[in-house]
Amino acid sequence: PVPGRCAYFVERKKRFCKMIPAPGRRFCGEHGQQEEENDRKRIPCPLDPKHTVYEDQLQKHLKKCNSREKPKPVYFVQDINAGLKDVAEIPEKQVPISSLSREELENLIIKLKKASNGLELRLKEQILSHQALQGALNDPKNGESAFKHLKQQASILGNMEKLHLLGPGRCFVEFGAGRGKLSHWVDVALQNVENVQFLLVERATTRFKVDGKHKRRDSIFERLQVDIRHLCLNKVPILEKKKLPVVGIGKHLCGAATDLALRCLVESYTTCCDGENEEPAPKRSRNDKTEVASTNSADNETKKEDCKAVAGIVIALCCHHKCDWTHYVGREFFKSVGLGPVEFHYFQRMSSWATCGMRETTTKSSTSEESENQTNDTEEHEQTFSKTESGSDTLQGILTVEERKEIGCLCKLLIDHGRIEYLQQRGYKAALQYYTESA
Secondary structure (H helix, E strand, O other), rough: OOOOOOOOOOOOEEEEEEOOOOOOOOOOOOOHHOOOOOOOOOOOOOOOOOOOOOOOHHHHHHOOOOOOOOOOOOOOOOOOOOOOOOOOOOOOOOOHHHOOOOHHHHHHHHHHHHHHHOOOOOEEOOOOHHHHHHHHHOOOOOHHHHHHHHHHHHHHHHHHHHHOOOOOOOOOOOEEOOOHHHHHHHHHHHHOOOOOEEEEOOOOOOOOHHHHHOOOOEEEEEEEEOOOHHEEEOOOHHHHHHHEEEEEEEEEEOHHHHHHHHHHHHHHHHHHHHOOOOOOOOEEOOOOOHHHHHEEOEEEEOOOOOOOOOEEEEEEEEOOHHHOHHHHHHHHHHOOOOOOOOHHHHHHHHHHHHHOOOOOOOOOOOOOOOOOOOOOOOOOOOOOHHHHHOOOOOHHOOOOOHHHHHHHHHHHHHHHHHHHHHHHHHHOOOEEEEEOOOO
16 A cells, blocks of 8 residues: 555455545544454444444434435425326336337337327527627637537527516526526626526536626525425525516426426416416417437527516426426326327337437446436536437337437427427417527
8 A cells, every 4th residue: 555545455446545544543434444453343324325434423423424314495395396196197117118019119109100290390490699608609728518518508598688588687597507507607698787686406516616606796696405396486585585587597407307397487486476466467488499419408488568477488408318207297288199108108218219319329327217317517418328228129120210310309399399388378488499500
């Protein structure tokens, strides 16, 4: 071992531990049980077995362990946006697509094409930009990935400006905020505007946040560390106090997170606020969706004459393979075209065909089974599909690459159309549009 470092050899890493032990000790605190002369026993933490603790200090540790259950904030309401309450309707675990017979797969495709009949297959392109990002877009130091995200953020801001969502007296709620870059650019675009608030919703603890770097004194940034599934906006103190019209935004709302955010805004928040006004004025809204490689974007705007609860919603759709029937807002639409949870399960899996075609993708990291995935630090969506889903030999010969891609796009379109109908039924004028070019 390196002098002054722990003498424990980490077999998995094929090297010695690099932690610094206490004076007079050979091993660090984590590997202290290896010390022969040490009669104190270390045990796995009951809250998180990934780390250990001295047995005689367990009670003290449990009070300050980072994995301990923290007090729930006032805006936490269990499953308020979860959706499906009927347990009988929740689908059982389905078999993989690769296990389906040729006849079963063909029947699914027939159902898909029948349900998609009459839908607008050619979406309008609305690829815009915004002057707030011109400096960053022209910066030669930005790499390819950074430039891609800047173009997407610029287009989202351009669409927001076109829909008159960038203005004073608004509270921008960024769902799945991650580092908060989208809110940051909205703040830059509104540098001369007063009375603006930002709520950044992110369930994970995020490093390298950019929302703390804004320099304007007028805008207020506040983070809500909570799963969208349990977020009750009308109980957020900053919204209770000023009651500014809300603009919901999101660039990385994977799969079911989009449905949770829509329900949070359109049902739990709007319903509560409308209850205070007996006859709410009719709303005019618009929803745009775009497809960028694996990412689609939905943009929905509501413009109101009166000071209404939700002024607009702008959400970039993506990761349809992570959608969940339990949370999906378009269940009524699926039922109206003769489809149910079983078909939805297969369609959301088949949606990955839109980007992976017949190729076998190497799984770089294990994907989370969480239903509402938000974003990681790099703001990238590393789509990892199993061989059986993306390129199994079982499906070779049944469909060509182009046919699989077409079916994947239809699956995405059908899922998104259910969201559109959900918004339309609640008084919104909704549409799907491309907001950036394919990667």
